Amino acid sequence: xxxxxxxxxxxxxxxxxxxxxxxxxxxxxxxxxxxxxxxxxxxxxxxxxxxxxxxxxxxxxxxxxxxxxxxxxxxxxxxxxxxxxxxxxxxxxxxxxxxxxxxxxxxxxxxx
Amino acid sequence: xxxxxxxxxxxxxxxxxxxxxxxxxxxxxxxxxxxxxxxxxxxxxxxxxxxxxxxxxxxxxxxxxxxxxxxxxxxxxxxxxxxxxxxxxxxxxxxxxxxxxxxxxxxxxx
Numbered sequence: 134x135x136x137x138x139x140x141x142x143x144x145x146x147x148x149x150x151x152x153x154x155x156x157x158x159x160x161x162x163x164x165x166x167x168x169x170x171x172x173x174x175x176x177x178x179x180x181x182x183x184x185x186x187x188x189x190x191x192x193x194x195x196x197x198x199x200x201x202x203x204x205x206x207x208x209x210x211x212x213x214x215x216x217x218x219x220x221x222x223x224x225x226x227x228x229x230x231x232x233x234x235x236x237x238x239x240x241x242x243x244x245x
Numbered sequence: 246x247x248x249x250x251x252x253x254x255x256x257x258x259x260x261x262x263x264x265x266x267x268x269x270x271x272x273x274x275x276x277x278x279x280x281x282x283x284x285x286x287x288x289x290x291x292x293x294x295x296x297x298x299x300x301x302x303x304x305x306x307x308x309x310x311x312x313x314x315x316x317x318x319x320x321x322x323x324x325x326x327x328x329x330x331x332x333x334x335x336x337x338x339x340x341x342x343x344x345x346x347x348x349x350x351x352x353x354x355x
Contacts, residue, residue, distance in 0.1 A: 164341070175249065175331070175345035183341065191342060223288060234278065234333075234343075236288040 135159050139224050139237035146214045146244050154209040154240050156224030162235070164227045165207040169193065169220040170239075176223065182207055214244045247272040247334050251346035258353050264319040266349045268332035271313065275335065279306050279317050282329040282348065291317075291330075322353045 140155045158165065166181035168191075178191030182201040196218060198210040207226075211218060224237040248271040258264055268277070276295035282288045292299050292306040294315075299306050303322075308315040319326055329348040336342040 168345075173347060175347045176333075176343075177345075178336075178342050181341065189341075192336075221286065225288075233290045233293050234280070234288075235290070236280075239286050239288075241286075 137224055137226055137235050137237040139222075139240050141240060142238065143241050144243070146211075146242070148214060148216060148244060150211075150214050152211050152214065154211075154222055154224075154242070156207045156209065156237060157205050158207075158226040158235070159205065160226060160228070160235065161204060162226035162228050163204070164229060164232070165201065166191070166225050167197070167199065167207070167209045168223045168225065169218075170223060171220050179209065179222075211242075216244045218242065219244045247274070247336050247344045249332060249334055249344050249346040251330075251332060251349050253349060254347070255350045256352070258322050258351070260323060260353055260355050262322050262353075264322050264326070264351065264353075266317045266330050266351070268315045268317070268346055269313060270332075270334045270344075272334075273310070273313065277308055277315050278333040278343070279315070280331040280333060282331060284328065288331075319351075324353045324355050327352050 137158045163184045167179040168176040170176050177193050180199040182188045188199050222240045225234045227234050250269045252267045279291040303320045305318040331348045333343045333345045336344045
């Protein structure tokens with residue numbers, strides 16, 4: 134099993150550009166989530182999904198969009214990139230909402 | 246919102262020392278996570294516990310639900326234990342969302 138796979142690992146964008154961070158898991162987990170990690174702060178939840186077709190906002194959802202068309206995939210879209218979105222992004226999955234979390238390796242995103 | 250505080254923020258130890266990292270939270274919970282973030286950035290789940298104590302190798306996690314406090318202990322610390330250790334609890338009102346502490350940076354010197 135590959136676990137949770139995130140792509141790309143690194144990305145540099147210009148302000149105003151859009152892009153999609155990909156996340157896929159092969160463990161048949163129902164629950165998937167996106168976090169951002171900024172220096173000196175804990176991981177913060179952006180969006181999460183409790184199953185295919187169901188998504189909800191987390192603590193810091195503004196400027197991001199998600200969809201969950203399949204159990205395996207949970208892409209995160211930046212609609213119009215802003216420097217404040219410079220961060221490290223992690224995707225995670227778990228078999229239930231508050232079960233053991235399985236994290237991807239992260240995407241380091243810089244917005245110029 | 247459940248507030249999570251970890252202490253210390255930074256910890257430097259000599260190889261072989263016994264390490265304790267603390268986590269306190271403000272709202273009662275059903276269970277708590279301890280995570281490890283490697284120097285390369287990857288995050289792995291170490292423990293999920295709801296009461297008492299769990300042990301895995303040289304790592305021991307304890308939780309006191311009444312006092313809203315958990316500790317992570319490392320016995321016979323080794324340089325490969327150098328990492329950031331993070332605790333996480335359910336955000337109040339939503340067990341589906343986790344609130345994370347800001348982490349404890351542990352450095353173990355040979």
